Amino acid sequence: MKLVYAIVQNKDANLLAKKFSENGIRATKLASTGGFLSEGNTTFIIGIADEKVADVMKVIKENCHQREEFVSPVVNSHAGELTQPVQIKVGGAIVFVTPVDEFRRF
Amino acid sequence: MKLVYAIVQNKDANLLAKKFSENGIRATKLASTGGFLSEGNTTFIIGIADEKVADVMKVIKENCHQREEFVSPVVNSHAGELTQPVQIKVGGAIVFVTPVDEFRRF
Amino acid sequence: MKLVYAIVQNKDANLLAKKFSENGIRATKLASTGGFLSEGNTTFIIGIADEKVADVMKVIKENCHQREEFVSPVVNSHAGELTQPVQIKVGGAIVFVTPVDEFRRF
Ligand code: NI
Ligand code: NI
Ligand code: NI
Numbered sequence: 001m002k003l004v005y006a007i008v009q010n011k012d013a014n015l016l017a018k019k020f021s022e023n024g025i026r027a028t029k030l031a032s033t034g035g036f037l038s039e040g041n042t043t044f045i046i047g048i049a050d051e052k053v054a055d056v057m058k059v060i061k062e063n064c065h066q067r068e069e070f071v072s073p074v075v076n077s078h079a080g081e082l083t084q085p086v087q088i089k090v091g092g093a094i095v096f097v098t099p100v101d102e103f104r105r106f
Numbered sequence: 107m108k109l110v111y112a113i114v115q116n117k118d119a120n121l122l123a124k125k126f127s128e129n130g131i132r133a134t135k136l137a138s139t140g141g142f143l144s145e146g147n148t149t150f151i152i153g154i155a156d157e158k159v160a161d162v163m164k165v166i167k168e169n170c171h172q173r174e175e176f177v178s179p180v181v182n183s184h185a186g187e188l189t190q191p192v193q194i195k196v197g198g199a200i201v202f203v204t205p206v207d208e209f210r211r212f
Numbered sequence: 213m214k215l216v217y218a219i220v221q222n223k224d225a226n227l228l229a230k231k232f233s234e235n236g237i238r239a240t241k242l243a244s245t246g247g248f249l250s251e252g253n254t255t256f257i258i259g260i261a262d263e264k265v266a267d268v269m270k271v272i273k274e275n276c277h278q279r280e281e282f283v284s285p286v287v288n289s290h291a292g293e294l295t296q297p298v299q300i301k302v303g304g305a306i307v308f309v310t311p312v313d314e315f316r317r318f
Contacts, residue, residue: 045138
């Protein structure tokens with residue numbers, strides 16, 4: 001048994017929770033802020049058998065990895081300026097796998 | 107020293123916090139949602155000496171174990187229907203005991 | 213790599229977050245209540261290289277250690293009573309350093 005901590009951006013948290021559920025991975029969501037990835041993070045705690053840690057990693061990587069998105073900046077359009085979409089980095093995940101000495105269910 | 111994570115239903119969280127306190131167990135409560143036990147969970151973190159982990163388990167088991175309750179369903183009573191109490195499962199706890207390399211108090 | 217849990221009083225949390233940032237320590241803040249230090253706590257999770265754990269401890273100790281402050285009690289001043297400032301204990305931190313088996317960034 002391992003306890004996995006995944007810290008992801010809020011914008012990816014709902015999709016990730018859905019994908020964990022679809023893959024039979026029970027995750028508990030903690031509210032969190034700041035630090036690892038910029039403001040607005042969610043921390044998931046996942047208790048998982050050793051041999052399924054790779055599955056958890058795969059789901060996180062597929063749904064939260066850092067990628068670039070094009071965003072159209074909001075501008076004052078009175079002057080009829082042409083605006084270029086801007087490329088920004090979004091997403092990303094930090095994952096810690098920690099050992100568990102004992103696991104109980106009541 | 108161990109760090110114990112206990113994930114319990116919100117409905118059991120206040121009583122559990124009280125029982126921890128009565129038993130001299132210092133627990134920190136984190137807001138959490140979803141996953142292990144259905145919606146509406148609370149996660150407790152408890153730092154505890156190795157030889158007292160069993161006491162923590164006992165308090166959790168006594169106050170949060172899964173059990174059945176009878177609930178009277180809310181129905182439209184205009185028609186004078188007889189309603190039967192329904193048996194549902196409530197409670198339950200998931201507990202992880204994890205190792206601690208170093209403990210400091212400032 | 214270690215995962216460090218620091219539980220501090222809310223009153224010290226903002227300054228501590230600022231000092232972590234100034235020292236290049238990436239901390240994630242979780243909402244928490246009760247238990248270790250009296251009501252109103254904040255829990256930080258910090259993923260950190262083994263050789264930097266001492267730096268984390270230093271920042272926590274400097275900014276959150278328990279100390280005494282003088283507080284002027286609010287009294288009914290109609291009677292012209294002299295009031296003495298009262299000395300109270302504030303601050304304090306509980307820190308757990310836990311092992312990490314695997315660390316990934318996506
Ligand atoms: Ni992609
Ligand atoms: Ni019972
Ligand atoms: Ni001082």
